[in-house]
Amino acid sequence: MQQGMEYAGLLEVPFVFASNGDGFIFRDLTNPTQLETEIRLEDFPPPQQLWEKYCAWKGYKEEHLPIITQDYYDDGSGKSPRYYQLQAINKTVEAVAAGQNRALLVMATGTGKTYTAFQIIWRLWKAKAKKRILFLADRNILVDQTKTNDFQPFGTAMTKITGRKVDPAFEVHLALYQALTGPEEEQKAYKQVDPNFFDLIIIDECHRGSASEDSAWREILEYFSSAIQVGLTATPKETDEVSNIEYFGAPIYTYSLKEGIEDGFLAPYKVVRVDIDVDVQGWRPTKGQTDKNGEVIEDRIYNQKDFDRTMVIDERTELVAQTITNYLKRTDPMAKTIVFCNDIDHADRMRRALVNLNPEQVKKNDKYVMKITGDDDIGKDQLDNFINPKKKYPVIATTSELMTTGVDAKTCKLVVLDQGIQSMTKFKQIIGRGTRIDDRYGKLWFTILDFKKATELFADERFDGTPERVKVTTPEQFEDEENLDDIIDGVDDVVDAGNPFGDEDIDPDSIQDPEATNGEGSGSSPESTGSADDWDDENRVRKFHVNGVPVKALAERVQYYDSDGKLVTESFKDYTRKTMVKQFSSLDDFTKRWNESDRKQAIIDELAEAGILWEALEDEVGKDMDPFDMICHVVYDQPALTRKERADNVKKRNYFTKYGDTAQQVLNNLLDKYADEGVQEIENIHVLKVKPFDEMGRPLEIIKKGFGGKPQYLEAVHDLEMAIYESA
Structure with missing residues (x-):
């Protein structure tokens, strides 16, 4: 029930039904004398009864219902507005139905303000509550993105105002402020139509000047002052000179960056x-x-x-x-x-x-x-x-x-x-x-x-x-x-x-x-x-x-x-520890995964994707260490070994004696490459094209002469890596 109450609070609905599989609890905020009641399945209130109670709770009037009940646009794909978009759309439509002439929506960047605006316009347009709409933006790319993406369903009813010409034949107009006004009288294209021509204006990114009393853009809004005006922004501007809130009123809905991240809608x-x-x-x-x-x-x-x-x-x-x-x-x-x-x-x-x-x-x-x-x-x-x-x-x-x-x-x-x-x-x-x-x-x-x-x-x-x-x-x-x-x-x-x-x-x-x-x-x-x-x-x-x-x-x-x-x-040390705990449960878990991996570079890349910055970590640790040793030292408090120390340990164990002369020379050179540049270098077969390998012949010749073939060469490199990371 408590979880349902949280969801109901987000959606601002008065009803919650909860079940344990046998019975049901009905929570009804419209009945303050008995908030929660136990009911049977056959006692569920019918939809019409819930709707009537909901309308009374919201304070809807009969004349508002044709607008409030107008359907959303549905393209048949199953896409529907997210919960916070529903709230923003519904609250705006309700405000317009109730006669509110200014409204401000505050929604974090990336939460779909333009799609929200489209659904608001669509419902008011389809309900015939608003017949001529102006969508104002301050950047050409905003207008073009809007026209070709979210507003595309308006089709031939929509136009973009260009050439300082307002065509009254269209119902939905998209425009730059700059296309409608300018310092010279002949540039004030908005005066080509009567002040009551538009009955709904949506102002995108309204923090960028429209609320300033001395702004050239403000004259457009004042000319069409009889229109309902809705401001959209992620960041309301509140200074002594410019106030979105003073012009549009307090936000009728706010969805913050923090909420978007917590809900998983924002990165x-x-x-x-x-x-x-x-x-x-x-x-x-x-x-x-x-x-x-x-x-x-x-x-x-x-x-x-x-x-x-x-x-x-x-x-x-x-x-x-x-x-x-x-x-x-x-x-x-x-x-x-x-x-x-x-x-x-x-x-x-x-x-x-x-x-x-x-x-x-x-x-x-x-x-x-x-x-x-x-x-x-x-x-x-x-x-x-x-x-x-x-x-x-x-x-x-x-x-x-x-x-x-x-x-x-x-x-x-x-x-x-x-x-x-x-x-x-x-x-x-x-x-x-x-x-x-x-x-x-x-x-x-x-x-x-x-x-x-x-x-x-x-x-x-x-x-x-x-x-x-x-x-x-x-x-x-x-x-x-x-x-x-x-x-x-x-x-x-x-x-x-x-x-x-x-x-x-x-x-x-x-x-x-x-x-x-x-x-x-x-x-x-x-x-x-x-x-x-x-x-x-x-x-x-x-x-x-x-x-x-x-x-x-x-x-x-x-x-x-x-x-x-x-x-x-x-610090990067502490940050790395916390990041690794999310990836590996223990040192053994990390070591096992490292040793079993055919390509150490894959693990290095995976951890970089998780947020570990190898160069910065190496700078902080202060040693020329292998990524494996940096993790073992910083996260699991293991002794710090440099790549050179690991390479020397392999040589001390006379590891190469089981190979022929050519293979020994190749593996010795690979070990030196590891000491100088890291494990990523020896995993790349193209290393055989550079010094000192190029003096031994072409890569295919080296592989065939020293190991018999590519599979045997790759196996020898894998075994060399196992020897490198073997406990000293």
Whole structure:
């Protein structure tokens, strides 16, 4: 019964039936004098009676029922809305039926806001309660995805507004804000129809400006003020200037990121924090030092907030790119990855660094790494391929602002943060790029690789709480948490060059990505109210560019959610122990599995998939050990043996005497390869193509002469591995 009560609470239904196989308990919240009653099977209340009691409990009026009872869209595939989508749809339809003219739905990224919006529109449209509908978005990709995917059942009744022309012949209109309005009167296409033309407006990603009183987009909503307006967002924006809640009212339904992860609808994630020495300790130029362009560098200490905004250190960019590359090589080089950079210039430099570090992958396909930013048409043309699970390339996308919201990248497994993020709204949107699950492609969780301490926002109580209105009314009340964080962290007050206007609402198509902060870049779009050329030299933020600075990673830490939903930070040692306990019950269990495996690489890959970062673990352990020994030492407190020590132990046992001369030479060389590079190297038969084996002949000749054939060679390698891992 208690479990049923929990489910009933989630669905907000007043009835629960529980059975022990013999009798039944009927819990009925509509009967407060007798909440639970024991009944027989033949005493079950008929559906009509339950419906009448339910309508009374919900407060439905007779005139509301034709709208409330309108069926959902059913494509015949058996797909139906998830429980939280049902709640969001029903609550919105009920609110509209009751005459509520503003509504706000808060649903975490990846939980199906657009599908929810479709079902809301479908039911109201089919019930003839709303006849002309406008779906507003702020990015072209959002509109196109909506039209071709979730909204496809509207067919010929639907159109996308283009060319600043509103065609009244259609019933469902999809539009960009920018297609309906602009700074010039002739650009205000929405005035082509009467203010009462639309009777329902759905505003997607409504946190991105529509609620701001002075926003150009707000004029559309005010012009059609007689229409029911429903805002959709994962992150309501609550500042002194912009309030979704003040405009739309309190959310009629909220489904959080934490709930989505706990329910299994969103991918859980782990966080890897990388601290770089210059970020932590700062960097100061020598007196009179000039940068790569001959500019004298201002003499002060540059810190994390400066890097890639006012100060570029090439070695730092290369270290970040190397860390990303190492992670992908250890896990999955083809895992879709988004790297968030400070501005377009930073995204371009990061793309170049990643290209140079991945020559093998780039040789296979030159689109392995792409810069996808608002100024780059070639990059933007690859956005659909990046989010398409069936397309292998691009694999890595470097970006700044363009991909922070509305990009449905279901198979994204790695989100890299090398961008200073102060806004909780933006942080949630960026994290949402990885939260979608795709079972077909093995996307069940993802990793956040954080170089800028952005994930400290996880600790902020606002991360997964109910948003509250923030009003600054007196100096005494000016206690903004982000300002306090800056004081506590001892961070200089540096203007965010990527967003010099703070939280003002800016047309996202005019400034999709921050340009290079020295004033260079793509320029603004024609719809922008200004351009980089309008800034004089005094107003431009100077960006120095240096190289030759020694840079290194100080530490790496893993963070993950525990069973209580709290983010836990621990060393790689502790994290590895916990991960291994889930995979193997004991040392014997692990050793048995390792020895029985024909390919040790398979186990190494399996553990990497489970979240173990081998290179980071090796750095922390501080010894050049085999993966087997790292696990035995760190997890099971066994003596630490290096690969060289294991190889020497095999030689001491005169292991090779049972083989002929050629086989002994091959196995001796394989053992040396193991000591130098690891077990993965000797399991790859192509090792026979490189030195010193190439001096002995071609691989087939070596195998035939030394072992008689390939099966015998593979058996000898397996036996060698058994000898390597035999107890010393």
